[in-house]
Amino acid sequence: MTLRTLIYGARQIVTVTHNNGEKMLCGKDMHNIGIMKSDTVGLSLMIENENIIAIGTDDDIARTFEGVEVNEKIDASGCCILPGFVDAHTHPIWAGDRVHEYAKKLAGATYMEIMREGGGIGFTVEQTRLATDKDLLVSLVARLKRMLCAGTTYVECKTGYGLEWPDELRLLKLLEQARSHIPIGISITYCGAHAVPKNKTAEEMTDDIVNNQIKALKKLMDNKELNVSDIDVFCEKGVYDTEQSRRILLAGKQIGLEANFHGDELNYTGSAEMGAEIGARAISHLECISDEGIHAMAKAKTIGVILPHTGYLLRIELPPVRKMIDAGVPIALGTDANPNAFSSAMSISMNLACVLCHMTLEEALAAATINSAAALGISDKYGSIEVGKKADLIICRCPSWEHIIYQFGDHTHLIRNVIKHGTIVYTKTG
16 A cells, blocks of 8 residues: 655755765765755645655746556645754663762762762663663663654664673663664664773773674574664773784674774774775764874775764763865764763754854754765665655744754754654654
């Protein structure tokens, strides 16, 4: 059965790309995004089942589809239509909180100091192990729902608060279950190397992941019990060094996972150079990236996933994003939603990217849509408004699209509808 939905009367449709089949935007192209706008005639989108099949003025679309049955019509008069946001980096499944560490951070304690005192990732691992499956699933779905209501229609979800294989497997299965509980796209990343458990060294953990965990994961994927896309490792001084990280990432690539990992965050480790060399699809953080790492990533077209909320919270220097964009590194954005950096709204990440990382409004939007989709390997279907792509959309009640970034934290008022695969999944009431 064919279902058609017409969205009409819009003031702007932000396509992001220029309908030239772009899978990501780099350099100056990140600023020169596609925007259809009109103050005199309305703009329309026609959706057939899950896909966009036409974009144009109200009159053009009406003529093209004259006599064709339309099942639902959505009046977007005076509104702007944007692609659904793609959050390229989150850790959404955990128990407990780390609010007790917040005052320590404000008093000057560093991330690694808190970890050495028994806080940080290790503390969350302990709390997560104590939680029931039901409690973890309920809290996970609640977080994903808040993301969806804030305009995120596709999200990367990492494990990493299990570490030991039985606990990591539990989190992987719960992430898989979440797909049936909420209409948001989920890309699962296995992050068993998020930290080093107390009872093992980094080298012992590396051997366990490479020789045991990844092999067990492959069997589950082959049996269609899990659908995991990427592999992650925290490549950092005092956690996993560059060679250990390389071993883990390459072992993941051997079973079909894409390398998408934490690098050069708190210290320079050569993560960017290593990631580019092994063909990593994306590297996150990059606060301490070198000039050599920038050029290596630009040459390899490895995507840099910037997480400005984390740098803001930890009071560390932000990545050299302007230098990265100018060098041709494709930049994506994520919220880094986790108990250390508690945020779920991509519009806030975009605002911080503009203010703290000196990105333009256009660059921030491209980073939160088409480039974040590319970081997850889904930009052939998501991340822009194009004929043939999935109808993942946001309808915002504002005179121009820039307000979604400009009105800091006011997305709850601006976002009127969120549409996933052509179906309204959120409507702002009142």
